[in-house]
Amino acid sequence: MTMATSIIIVGAGPAGLTTAIRCAQSGAAKVTVLESRHLSDGQEGNGSDSNTQSFMESPPTADTEERGKSFRSVFQRKNIFQLNHWVFEQLTALGVHRDNDTLQASRVGGIHLCDQYKPPDVISDGSPKERLGTRLEASFTFALPCVHDAEAIREVLRQNPAPALSNLSPERLRDDNIPFGVCNVPVQALQRSLYEVAGAKYADVIEFHFGVQELELVEDKDHWGIRYHTGDATATQLAKPDLIVLAEGSRRALAFKALTKEVLMESSPQHFLYYCLSASGTQCAGADIYFRRHYDEKLGTMLKQALVGHPATQAVVSVQIPPSIAAIHPERPSLLQDQIEALVSGACQRFHDAFPSLTSDSLLPDPETPITVFKVQETHLKRYAARNVIAIGDCARTGHFNSALGAAFALVSDVNAVGALVDAVVSREQGEQQISVEEAFVAFDAALRHTTQVFHDHDLTWFYERF
Known part of the structure; x- marks a missing residue:
């Protein structure tokens, strides 16, 4: 140079x-x-x-x-x-700056997880999930509150000092990712x-x-x-x-x-559909994050759903497409309307079952925005x-x-x-x-x-x- x-x-x-x-x-x-x-x-x-x-x-x-x-x-x-x-x-x-009007940072109050792991006979001994000491056959729901208070963050940093931002390691960034001051930002x-x-x-x-x-x-x-x-x-x-x-x-x-x-x-690919909630659904979701993972007995696989809220803009929902459907068109699954409706309906019901504050009606897609499909x-x-x-x-x-x-x-x-x-x-x-x-x-x-x-x-x- x-x-x-x-x-x-x-x-x-x-x-x-x-x-x-x-x-x-x-x-x-x-x-x-x-x-x-x-x-x-x-x-x-x-x-x-x-x-x-x-x-x-x-x-x-x-x-x-x-x-x-x-x-x-x-x-x-x-x-x-x-x-x-x-x-x-x-x-x-x-x-x-975090609080400027343009950025629209919405502080997350909590991260909610409802998880159902696979039956024990599906996972071999010594898996990472077993080492974490989680009962594999159990379903559990919990909310992890996010720390935003400035004094609380300073206390965390006093107990676990971090290097200068320019020298922050990927490991520290990973470990502090959630729920350390997390905000949802469009x-x-x-x-x-x-x-x-x-x-x-x-x-x-x-x-x-x-x-x-x-x-x-x-x-x-x-x-x-x-x-x-x-x-x-x-x-x-x-x-x-x-x-x-x-x-x-x-x-x-x-x-x-x-x-x-x-x-x-x-990794192997995973496929999801993605949609936005209506204004009433967005208000219902607030600024929190919701995860729902469950084992589908009929399909024999784990499926994932997530909801991320932002009260000032729009909440978004992702729903995993079962591998049996995604495999037909692996690069970009082409879903029939009844398949989309079934996936959305199932996700709405599971979110409502796990988190009663989210009503089934509030979890329906906004009719004015498209439902899209993507691969990760x-x-x-x-x-x-x-x-x-x-x-x-x-x-x-x-x-x-x-x-x-x-x-x-x-x-x-x-x-x-x-x-x-x-x-x-x-x-x-x-x-x-x-x-x-x-x-x-x-x-x-x-x-x-x-x-x-x-x-x-x-x-x-x-x-x-x-x-």
Whole structure:
């Protein structure tokens, strides 16, 4: 990298936006964020194109046939992240404050779990669940209260001191994930908050291009360049940045070209349908989180449901699709209407049975929003850095959404790793630190590899039929 360090970030999701701000703080001279979606709510980024498909808002969804195709856009707009104390510490360091109106953080009062494990003869001796001392044949329900009081959090930290945020290990982030100050935050609100901070504090460094098309990596000797076309430009632009950060999500189109063509699968896939509750259901759910796992005797498998509430926006429900149905179309199950109705009806009844405060009627889908189908799987790239290209977030690895760890690892662990990389290179250029560019990239790759291992080990233990 040169003294005038230039960085391009592909993807303006939470990971990409957080990384942009962190790079600006590290002294990068220019940070360019490229996003394929448009910015259409009256705001325009530098060099952006205002259009009907919105970066901040959920696009309209077509019929059932199109729902799977549009899932990523819908899910990213309507989904709700569970962000813990350390994520908010990171956001505060970046200039985003927990209580601002844009962020819409809703403090979770409790996490409610109703669980029914498999019969003992289904699980072999020595399984992780048996080692935890849980009676496998039992069903149990409990609520875990979340700690939000500032003094209580300080007391927890006094008893178990943590290192500086920049040195926070993935293990500590995992162990403190829930219920340590956790809030439900709509992804749309998080994106808007980060975008506003980037524009207000770093407008001279961070440049946004929305509605980007024809995006491709171009090999140039020992570096990668990037070619793209924006709606307000008459010609395709070719940039040769010092660093390219891929925050493109799990589609990994650019990562496959620059980093690796191999994605390692650590689990079998699971399939879910996802829907939003009506306004009355959202109020009924409040800000809490509800999990329901049960063993289906007829299907011979564990099935999972989850409800995440946010009283100011919209509660969302996920329902696992039985493997026997999902196996018919493993990449994107195509459900018949009666199958969707049966899955939703069953989930409503089980939630109501486990948590009587949630009435069956309140758990029905909002008729104005689509029911979508998606796949989850533990995957990761074979490598995370090559030449001047690195990958973070869902591009680097995917995990189970019910663990609520993906956002924490992306926004804290991955962004810290990018920050350390840029800090090291900028310091070396200024003659303040003796570390080679190669060593900095090796350290980044090692940090991402460590985080991925912690993430997968956690998820495989709790959310997959591994044992």
